[in-house]
Amino acid sequence: MAVAIILLLVAVGSVLFHIYSPWWWTPIATNWSYIDHTISITFWITGVVFFAVIAFMAYCVFRFHHKEGRQAHYNPENKKLEWWLSIGTAIGVAAMLAPGLFVWHQFVTVPADATEIEVMGQQWQWSFRLPGKDGRMGTTDVRYISPENPMGLNRDDPHGQDDVVIESGELHLPVGKPVKVLLRSVDVLHDFYVPEFRSKMDMVPGMVTYFWMTPIRTGTFDVLCAELCGAAHAQMRAKVIVQEESEYHTWLEQQKTFAELSGRAVTKATYRSGGK
């Protein structure tokens, strides 16, 4: 009796905790509310199954616990019942999988008008790059990386000259414009993670990964690293500032391009080699 009540309380308590928990996802800041809806569907279906199974079990314990003279029923199997339960489960699974795959299709289909930007991870800081006036980013390679060229841009690529390079600062994005976030790492795995964006992806040295999103509200958001990257993993932070387009352009005007930054660097290098 007591056991049955405790089992039932576990089920009821879990549901109540879910309803009244102050810990819930952060208000969304991108177009990925579809993901939140899919999670909600999953919560409903799994919640009903969880409660039903535990409540049934608690009832069995209450109703059929051992008493003097009780004999268990002899019932090896029930094909019909087993098939119905399997079919019911398959329907429930499909009801979660179908919207999941539908939204995943959207997730992996980048709209043609998305602006490409780049985030680069390294132990333990973030750098950002925005395409310049030509709207295209120049090529990069790990082998070009030096103190003067921390993101490893190709100096000979004309598309890279007007790229805006932001080393360990803040990333600014205009609200309402789709962006394709290209992700790159120079040392170990990292993961560009902003909880409010819902979308995230690992950054893998040796390749470029990506995800896309459209910021839907302005604000300042914390960037965290979500893939273990060594001792200072938890301290690898930055901020993303989503702002109105006009403010964004004002900010963009003040940023230095790669050519401006590396112009000095080139002079320095020449000076050094000339001095020897």
Place this chain on the structure above:
Amino acid sequence: MVDVPYDATADIPLAEVPEVDLYHPRSWWTRYVFSQDAKVIAIQYSLTATGIGLVALVLSWLMRLQLGFPGTFSFIDANQYLQFITMHGMIMVIYLLTALFLGGFGNYLIPLMVGARDMVFPYVNMLSYWVYLLAVLVLASTFFVPGGPTGAGWTLYPPQAILSGTPGQDWGIILMLASLILFIIGFTMGGLNYVVTVLQARTRGMTLMRMPLTVWGIFTATIMALLAFPALFVASVMMLFDRLLGTSFFMPSLVEMGQQMKYGGGSPILFQHLFWFFGHPEVYIVALPAFGIVSDLISVHARKNIFGYRMMVWAIVAIGALSFVVWAHHMYVSGMHPKFGFFFATTTLIIAIPTAIKVYNWVLTLWRGDIHLTVPMLFALGFIITFVNGGLTGLFLGNVVVDVPLSDTMFVVAHFHMVMGVAPIMVVLGAIYHWYPKITGRMLNDVLGKFHFWVTFLGAYLIFFPMHYIGLLGVPRRYHDIGEAAFIPSSTHTLNAFISIMALIVGFAQMVFLFNLTWSYFKGRPSGGNPWRATSLEWQTPETPPGHGNWGKELPVVYRWAYDYSVPGAPQDFIPQNQPRATPVLQGAAP
């Protein structure tokens, strides 16, 4: 089906292989230390696994102290925290759970349950344990080498695992990989034994479809492990080469702390594929023995045959097979080709169907049963709740797009602890209470057992259920200190402190259990040979604990399946598997 499990009229088929003489120990050393008796090897495996498991328990306390009260304990820094999580995870998954279910329960139960005298290759079986012990010692030694154990996380993802930004880069990672290689060699020797013993050494009348589900679970899990561990083996060897010889299997060109490294051309994602090709089946290598054992616990203690035995067997086999085509669901945000997501989400969610069937059949076994709320039964009930909970949250993480926000958060930590930490350990504990009388001839203390159950079950639930919500909030895993972030309310710190206190309490309850194990060994109530009035063969041995060779002069002959409980018209509520069919013959009961 040709073979109806409880059809008592079928002829008794001959055993496939005739009896062979056993190796007989001649001294104390060969009887108790370098023993070739599977039962002694089982106990050696179990004690070693428990010993290293206690290290993992202490590590979990240290982690929880840091998470619950960040900054309070100056002796835990970020590096050590990463070393703790790595060692805790690796020990629990491989050196404790895998070793205990297969090396411990497998060795003890397979020969007894199928009516064999021993494993078919006793000498190799003995070697298996000693190589395992060596693997454990190499692993434990990393606590004492310069730089300490590796802090790469139990997944050991390169390039991080072998670069200097990660603690334990000097010796820790090398010894970890060496230890894994040793473990796999040791396991392979034991694993071949379990498979061949089940296939070749079953006694007369013990058809495959008469085997208890415990044997089915361990048997299937072992076959899976034999297929999955080689992937980890090659990955470990390749990473060792990358670290020691400067090869670049997993290492692309990279810059570490401003220095250009000599690596180039390798793929970090290749390692993840190899790791999870092992790692996902590994989840079921732990789960399937638990599924099997818990089926038997529920059946014995509810005095009822397991509901839908044949479906249960096929579900075990189906889960085992499917688990080899779902590995990349651990890699949805790894940067692999995004189209993979469609395939792996579909296969992953399909696994939910045979798994759900198992859950239904467990609770349907309780329906109209005669439920004895013994300690093993309580643990079985605790298993069902935690497994259902953890299995359902798996549907979140398996459904690719839902995984995107949740991956690498505390939600994942809560999920896998519930489903492959708490749930299998509930079964391990229930199984120890269940088979301890056979192993020692004495019962474990019931009052201490119930105390142990309630504190462990409710405590573990209170640790891991709320933890999902910290992850839903967005708190990442593997952070020694979540620090300040706008999206984390201060109440989260209170919840973390609560979880940490529960972790200390649950850990304390395990000390009570260890006391019970020791005390009952000397003072426990004598159990007799079959205290639970169970049908399967291990309870029908002539001696308890069973002697060398298990069965005395004559091997048992099996006439029926392992689930003849509460058969109408029978004089008692159970009929042992080796009882001839002279007593009631069921007319027309076959489906």
